[in-house]
Structures are given as C-alpha cells and as structure tokens.
Amino acid sequence: MSGFLAVLVVVLIFIVIFQIAKASEYVSVLKGEKKAREQSNRINGFLLIAFLVLGLIGVYYCNDLLKGKILGESASVQGEGVDTLIYVTLAITGIVFVITQILLFWFAFKYQEKEGRKAFYFPHNNKLEVIWTVIPAIALTVLVAFGLKHWFQLTSDAPKDAQVVEVTGKQFNWIFRYPGKDGQLGRRDFKDIDPGAGNELGMDWNDPLNKDDFMPTEVHLVVGKPVKFIIGSRDVIHDVGLPHFRMKMDAVPGIPTTLWFTPKYTTKQMKEKTGNADFTYEISCDQMCGSGHYSMRGVIVVETQEEFDAWAAKQKSTYSLTHADTAAPAGAPKADSTQKVVAAVTK
Numbered sequence: 473m474s475g476f477l478a479v480l481v482v483v484l485i486f487i488v489i490f491q492i493a494k495a496s497e498y499v500s501v502l503k504g505e506k507k508a509r510e511q512s513n514r515i516n517g518f519l520l521i522a523f524l525v526l527g528l529i530g531v532y533y534c535n536d537l538l539k540g541k542i543l544g545e546s547a548s549v550q551g552e553g554v555d556t557l558i559y560v561t562l563a564i565t566g567i568v569f570v571i572t573q574i575l576l577f578w579f580a581f582k583y584q585e586k587e588g589r590k591a592f593y594f595p596h597n598n599k600l601e602v603i604w605t606v607i608p609a610i611a612l613t614v615l616v617a618f619g620l621k622h623w624f625q626l627t628s629d630a631p632k633d634a635q636v637v638e639v640t641g642k643q644f645n646w647i648f649r650y651p652g653k654d655g656q657l658g659r660r661d662f663k664d665i666d667p668g669a670g671n672e673l674g675m676d677w678n679d680p681l682n683k684d685d686f687m688p689t690e691v692h693l694v695v696g697k698p699v700k701f702i703i704g705s706r707d708v709i710h711d712v713g714l715p716h717f718r719m720k721m722d723a724v725p726g727i728p729t730t731l732w733f734t735p736k737y738t739t740k741q742m743k744e745k746t747g748n749a750d751f752t753y754e755i756s757c758d759q760m761c762g763s764g765h766y767s768m769r770g771v772i773v774v775e776t777q778e779e780f781d782a783w784a785a786k787q788k789s790t791y792s793l794t795h796a797d798t799a800a801p802a803g804a805p806k807a808d809s810t811q812k813v814v815a816a817v818t819k
C-alpha cells in the first residue's frame with residue numbers, strides 16, 4: 473500500500489512540474505521572450521540566495537546537533553592527537569567550504585543578466601593560478617605531515633612493557649591470542665590450521681612458546697598500559713576498527729600489521745562517563761569482507777592490573793585444551809581425540 477502511494481506521489485509531482493513548465497511557456501509567449509527571461513533570472517537569483525542561507529543554517533545545525541555526541545572523548549592517549557587532527561582538518565576545510573559557497577551563490581545572484589551589462593572576458597591569470605595552487609598545496613602538505621606523524625607513531629615499535637595481543641580476522645569473526653606467562657607468542661603456520669582439532673590459528677605444538685598461549689573470546693586490556701595489536705587475516709582483507717580508541721588497521725592475509733595505543737579509561741569508568749550502563753568497547757570490521765561482515769563484532773574489556781591478572785590466571789592455554797587427554801608428545805594428536813578437543817574448546 474505504501475509503495476503504491478509513493479509511486480502515486482511521484483507521478484503527481486511529475487504532472488505538477490510538467491503543468492508549471494507548460495504554463496510558464498504560455499506566459500512567456502504572452503509577455504514576450506525577453507521579459508519572461510529577466511523575471512525567471514531574478515527568481516532563480518533569489519532562490520540561489522535562499523538555498524545558500526538555508527544550506528548554511530542546515531550545516532551549522534547538523535554540526536551543532538552531533539557535536540561530541542557520536543563517539544565522545546577519545547579513550548586512548550594517542551587518540552587525542554587523532555581528534556585534534558580531525559578538528560583542525562574540519563576547521564580548515566570548513567572555512568574554505570563556507571567562503572567558496574558564499575562566493576558561488578552570491579556571484580550567481582549579483583551577476584545575473586542586466587540591461588547594458590556585458591560579460592568581462594578573463595581567460596587566464598598566472599598570478600591567480602599560482603595563488604590557488606600554492607596555498608591549498610601548503611595547507612594539504614601540513615595536514616598530511618601531521619597525519620603521517622600520528623601514523624608513524626601508532627605503527628612504530630610499541631614500548632617494551634606493552635601487552636601483546638594477536639588479532640586475526642576470518643570470515644566471520646575475530647580470533648584473539650595472548651602470549652601467556654612467557655610474554656611471547658608461539659610460532660604458527662597457516663598449513664597447520666585445523667579448526668576440527670581446535671587449532672584455529674595453525675599453532676605449531678612443537679614450539680614451546682605456544683604451550684601457554686591462550687585464546688579468549690574477549691580482549692582484556694589494562695588501563696594506562698600500552699597494548700600492541702599484531703593483526704592478520706586467515707582469508708580475505710578485514711580491518712580492525714577501534715572507534716573509541718580512534719585506531720584502525722587493515723588485517724591482510726600473509727602480511728602482519730601492528731598498531732599500539734594506551735587505553736585511558738576502564739570499561740567501568742566509561743560506563744559512568746557516558747551514563748550508559750551497557751557501554752562496551754568494540755572491535756568492528758571496517759572492511760567489507762563478505763556476507764557476514766556485519767557480525768564481526770569483538771568486545772574489549774579495559775580493567776585494572778589486578779582485575780586483568782585475575783582474569784589471565786583463569787585462562788586455560790589452547791594447548792592444554794586441545795591436548796587434554798593426550799600424553800603423547802606435542803605435535804602428534806591422537807586420531808580419536810578430535811571429538812573431546814572440540815568439546816573442550818566450545819565449552
């Protein structure tokens with residue numbers, strides 16, 4: 473029913489426009505071509521000015537309405553610089569936008585056809601060309617330079633005490649891995665990936681560093697402590713999006729990428745700050761990766777060191793879960809252990 477009404481409205485609007493166009497054609501014939509053109513020029517000039525004023529009010533209103541409401545303050549120390557960069561970029565492009573729009577619409581109004589006025593022939597001016605090339609070039613270079621400074625910082629080596637978390641994207645969820653007590657992630661190879669045996673990442677069980685690595689379903693981070701994400705993908709390109717921390721990095725198969733940042737507030741503090749009892753830090757996938765793309769939501773919990781230690785102590789290593797009942801040497805899982813392994817992993 474609403475579809476039919478929509479079509480009807482479109483048809484009626486089309487008929488109305490058609491009739492107005494026809495009527496104005498008759499009017500121009502009656503008044504004489506020139507007079508009709510002058511009048512329509514005047515009307516168009518005023519409409520352009522009205523569009524300018526209403527448009528600028530609309531731009532201001534939308535900006536004011538959404539100011540600080542979409543994401544709030546950055547929840548990472550490094551994100552503050554990103555926010556500053558965004559505001560500086562918005563200010564510069566905003567000023568240019570307002571000036572150019574005013575000139576565009578005002579000129580269209582002011583220089584409309586008038587009796588005795590002749591168009592001024594102005595084909596080229598070197599000075600003008602240089603000015604409008606050099607000034608934007610300088611402005612953009614400065615913006616890019618500041619952007620690169622942030623980029624180099626977030627992709628540079630993390631501080632030595634940083635918590636390491638490996639984040640691997642796959643269609644369609646994130647797989648997280650922590651290095652365990654030794655602080656080092658074990659070796660892995662895509663050829664060893666065997667989800668049926670609980671080995672989602674292809675961890676090499678012959679590498680002792682893998683023995684204490686654990687794979688939780690949520691990311692836990694310590695407030696005020698730098699964290700380094702080692703990012704990868706098992707299939708197509710995904711993208712780790714961390715809107716609250718103002719971070720984002722592609723997850724590319726075969727090419728590990730990294731980023732590091734320092735969380736500023738615990739999840740609990742953010743609940744109070746935002747007044748939202750259900751607040752959670754999220755990882756989104758920021759790269760269209762297939763039909764289940766929308767469901768690639770990961771949860772991050774930021775907490776105090778004590779809370780983190782208690783949580784980490786409770787995590788069972790992936791090795792112990794996948795080798796629960798095997799006394800056999802690492803790397804030689806029993807053929808009949810698969811069922812139990814799956815049960816243990818999905819518990």
Ligand SMILES: [Cu+2]
Nearest residue numbers: 757759761765
């Ligand atoms: Cu995706």
